[in-house]
Structure formats: structure tokens, C-alpha cells
Amino acid sequence: xxxxxxxxxxxxxxxxxxxxxxxxxxxxxxxxxxxxxxxxxxxxxxxxxxxxxxxxxxxxxxxxxxxxxxxxxxxxxxxxxxxxxxxxxxxxxxxxxxxxxxxxxxxxxxxxxxxxxxxxxxxxxxxxxxxxxxxxxxxxxxxxxxxxxx
Amino acid sequence: xxxxxxxxxxxxxxxxxxxxxxxxxxxxxxxxxxxxxxxxxxxxxxxxxxxxxxxxxxxxxxxxxxxxxxxxxxxxxxxxxxxxxxxxxxxxxxxxxxxxxxxxxxxxxxxxxxxxxxxxxxxxxxxxxxxxxxxxxxxx
Numbered sequence: 001x002x003x004x005x006x007x008x009x010x011x012x013x014x015x016x017x018x019x020x021x022x023x024x025x026x027x028x029x030x031x032x033x034x035x036x037x038x039x040x041x042x043x044x045x046x047x048x049x050x051x052x053x054x055x056x057x058x059x060x061x062x063x064x065x066x067x068x069x070x071x072x073x074x075x076x077x078x079x080x081x082x083x084x085x086x087x088x089x090x091x092x093x094x095x096x097x098x099x100x101x102x103x104x105x106x107x108x109x110x111x112x113x114x115x116x117x118x119x120x121x122x123x124x125x126x127x128x129x130x131x132x133x134x135x136x137x138x139x140x141x142x143x144x145x146x147x148x149x150x
Numbered sequence: 151x152x153x154x155x156x157x158x159x160x161x162x163x164x165x166x167x168x169x170x171x172x173x174x175x176x177x178x179x180x181x182x183x184x185x186x187x188x189x190x191x192x193x194x195x196x197x198x199x200x201x202x203x204x205x206x207x208x209x210x211x212x213x214x215x216x217x218x219x220x221x222x223x224x225x226x227x228x229x230x231x232x233x234x235x236x237x238x239x240x241x242x243x244x245x246x247x248x249x250x251x252x253x254x255x256x257x258x259x260x261x262x263x264x265x266x267x268x269x270x271x272x273x274x275x276x277x278x279x280x281x282x283x284x285x286x287x288x289x290x
Contacts, residue, residue, distance in 0.1 A: 030274055034174050042174060045170070046167060049167050049170060077223065084168060085165055087271065088272045088273075089167065
């Protein structure tokens with residue numbers, strides 16, 4: 001029982017830190033509240049979709065931004081998608097980075113856009129790492145609770 | 151209205167994460183959900199597609215509400231709203247517009263065109279509960 005209690009505390013502290021550091025926001029709680037017996041992996045499924053879709057968008061952005069004549073409408077469309085999905089799952093810092101990106105895009109500022117792409121990538125990989133650790137811990141806790149281990 | 155108690159909602163959004171989210175939110179509010187990834191697909195489902203003008207009348211699936219994203223490439227949510235309101239078979243169907251951007255002129259434009267409601271993204275369970283309550287009351 002001791003082991004489980006410790007895991008539970010660590011998980012709670014870790015989760016809390018993600019909110020404290022502004023990596024996740026309230027919207028992530030909304031997702032958690034949607035999870036139920038009929039859909040016990042809902043959060044994991046949505047976040048996995050987010051990972052897939054975001055990486056696709058980041059790749060597209062990299063390609064569009066190295067062209068000689070940059071198609072800013074395309075850049076804007078991709079950033080808009082990424083802003084939307086990060087907002088929907090509560091990936092707070094990614095969302096903020098996208099907002100800044102949109103502004104440089106509207107101004108057709110190439111250097112600004114390139115810097116923003118880097119920033120978005122950094123924030124994305126950060127939240128990805130954190131969420132992967134989150135799910136791992138959650139899984140460990142679930143397994144430990146079920147086996148009733150000490 | 152139908153014998154079935156569950157309202158059937160058509161949810162339209164080009165973002166795959168948002169589609170999954172709105173679907174779950176609606177299911178949690180006891181709705182049957184069909185999703186579409188763009189306006190043209192939504193119109194096809196409603197029997198309003200380009201090739202369907204005189205063919206499917208009477209056989210269209212019954213839809214109690216349409217909820218659509220505003221910003222979609224090609225046909226926007228506003229364009230979709232207009233098409234739904236222009237057709238005699240669908241003009242009574244309530245249409246809700248979702249958007250991440252809070253732009254008063256955009257909101258007014260949609261409401262003037264007959265949108266039931268304009269909701270800000272990201273969607274919360276309370277937003278959808280409010281919507282479906284309204285819908286159920288309309289069913290009377």
C-alpha cells in the first residue's frame with residue numbers, strides 16, 4: 001500500500017507542476033472530465049491525435065518556409081490548425097507560441113516566422129515529453145493499484 | 151419529431167482533434183452524432199449536395215441540429231449556414247457556429263443569417279449541455 005500511495009502522490013505532484021508551469025491549462029481538465037467507462041482512454045486518444053497532427057503540421061510548415069516565394073496563406077492555415085488543436089487539448093504554451101506566429105505571418109515577416117517555428121517546435125516537444133511521462137505514470141499507478149502491490 | 155429520444159447532430163469541423171472532441175461532448179449529452187470534415191460533405195449528408203437536388207427528397211437522414219466550425223478552407227461555416235437556410239428541406243434545422251475567434255462582426259453576420267447560436271472554442275461540456283437542453287425543449 002505504501003508504494004501505491006507514494007506513486008499517487010508523485011503523480012499528483014507531477015500533474016500539478018504541469019499546470020503550475022503553464023504547460024497545460026484548464027482545457028486539459030475538461031478533457032479529463034470527458035473520460036468515462038464508455039471511453040476509458042479518451043484523453044490518451046485525443047492527445048495521440050494531437051501528436052500526430054501537430055508533427056504533420058510542423059513538417060508542412062518547415063517545407064513551406066524554405067520556399068523561395070513563401071506562401072503566407074498556407075503558413076497561416078497551418079498555424080491556425082495548430083493553434084486550434086493545441087487550444088482544444090489545453091497545450092497552453094504551444095497555443096501562445098502559435099498566436100505569436102500568426103502575427104509574424106500576417107506581417108509577412110520571414111525571419112519572425114522562422115523564429116516562431118522554432119519556438120513552436122520547442123514548446124511542442126516539451127509538452128509531448130511531459131504528456132508522455134504523464135501517461136506513463138498514470139499507467140504505472142493504475143497497474144500498481146490493481147495488483148494491490150505494497 | 152422522431153420516435154427516438156436522442157437528437158441527431160451533424161458536427162462539421164476540418165480539425166480532426168476538434169471533431170473528436172465535439173463528438174464526445176455531444177455523446178455525453180445523449181446525442182447521436184455524425185461528423186463531417188468539410189462543408190461539401192456536410193451538404194451531401196443533408197441531401198443538399200450538387201448532384202442531389204431532386205433525387206433524395208424524403209430519404210435524407212433526419213438531422214436535429216448542425217454544429218459547424220466557422221473557419222474552414224473552401225466553404226466556411228457561414229457559407230454552409232447560408233446553404234442550409236436557403237433550402238426548404240433544411241431551413242428549420244438549427245445551426246450553431248463555433249469559432250476560436252471572438253469577432254463581433256463575424257458573430258452578427260452569422261446570427262443575421264439565422265444561426266441559432268455562436269459558441270467560442272475551445273468547447274466545454276457546459277456549452278454543449280446548454281445547447282442540447284435548448285434543442286430538447288424545442289422538440290416539445
